[in-house]
Each structure stands twice: as C-alpha cells, then as structure tokens.
Amino acid sequence: MTTMQWIWIIIGIVVLLIVVGFLVTLGRRQSRARMEQRNQEDREHAARLRDEARDAGLDARENQAAADRKRAAAEQAAVDAERLKIESERERAAAADRAAEAADRLRQAEAVDPGPRESADLSGAESLDTAAGTAPAGRDEGRPPAEQSPAEPRTAPDRETGSA
Numbered sequence: 001m002t003t004m005q006w007i008w009i010i011i012g013i014v015v016l017l018i019v020v021g022f023l024v025t026l027g028r029r030q031s032r033a034r035m036e037q038r039n040q041e042d043r044e045h046a047a048r049l050r051d052e053a054r055d056a057g058l059d060a061r062e063n064q065a066a067a068d069r070k071r072a073a074a075e076q077a078a079v080d081a082e083r084l085k086i087e088s089e090r091e092r093a094a095a096a097d098r099a100a101e102a103a104d105r106l107r108q109a110e111a112v113d114p115g116p117r118e119s120a121d122l123s124g125a126e127s128l129d130t131a132a133g134t135a136p137a138g139r140d141e142g143r144p145p146a147e148q149s150p151a152e153p154r155t156a157p158d159r160e161t162g163s164a
Helices: 003-112 122-132
Strands: none
Touching: none
16 A cells, blocks of 8 residues: 555544544533423423422412311401300390299389289299299189189289379
C-alpha cells in the first residue's frame, strides 16, 4: 500500500471517529434533553400533587372546624335544654305553690261560710279539694236536697253598696 492510501485510510478513520463522536455527543444531548424533559414533567406532577395535598389539608382543617362548631352548638343546645328544664321545674313548683295557696283560701272560705260555693274556675284548687276528700266546687253530689245549691249561683255581696 502506498503512502497515499495510508493517508486516506487514516483520514477515513479520523473522519469515522469524528462522525462517531458527533453521533455519541448528539445521542447524549438528546438523552439529556429527554431526561431534562422527564424531570420537568416530574416536577410539574409533584407540584400538582403538592397543591392537591395542600388543598386536601385545608379541606380537612375546614371540615374539622365545622365539626368543632357543630359540637359546640350541640353542647350549647344541651346547656340551653338543661336551663329550660330547671326553669320549668321552678315554674312548676311555683304553680303548685299557687294552687296550694288557692286551695287553702278555698278551705278558709268554706270554714267561714260552708254554704254553696260560687262557680269559679279554680282548676288547681278543684283537683286538690277532690284529692283531700271534699266535694269539688259547683257539685252537690252527696249533699242532702236541703243543702243543695239553687239553680242560679249565689253572688257575693257588692263591697261598695253591701247588697247582693
């Protein structure tokens, strides 16, 4: 082989090495570009996941706050119910005291004038008289005919004029 052939062979090998080096470099650049694109997509996906997780965390905190408000409202309702229960018991006791006072006054009136009673609406006193064994107001059962009240109720004397 002649020198010229050896020179062309060496030049061919060098060109071939340059082309191979260029292809390898180009392949690496494309590989890096693909890796960089994949990394960018992964970063974007991770950012979306973080945003979703942050939103889910805020939703969870909001739901917890709503549950706490509902629990507080339920506790307030229980306190209000207890307060109303105590208030109703007080009012019931006061009503029972007033009914007992009315029954005592009715008994005092009977002691002063045992005649027929006036027809008055003393709903609590009437039931107390029945329980005590006395005849209810306005009823004549058990009395002899002479002691029964007339058809018209007896009226109380007028305080100013003194007439009936």
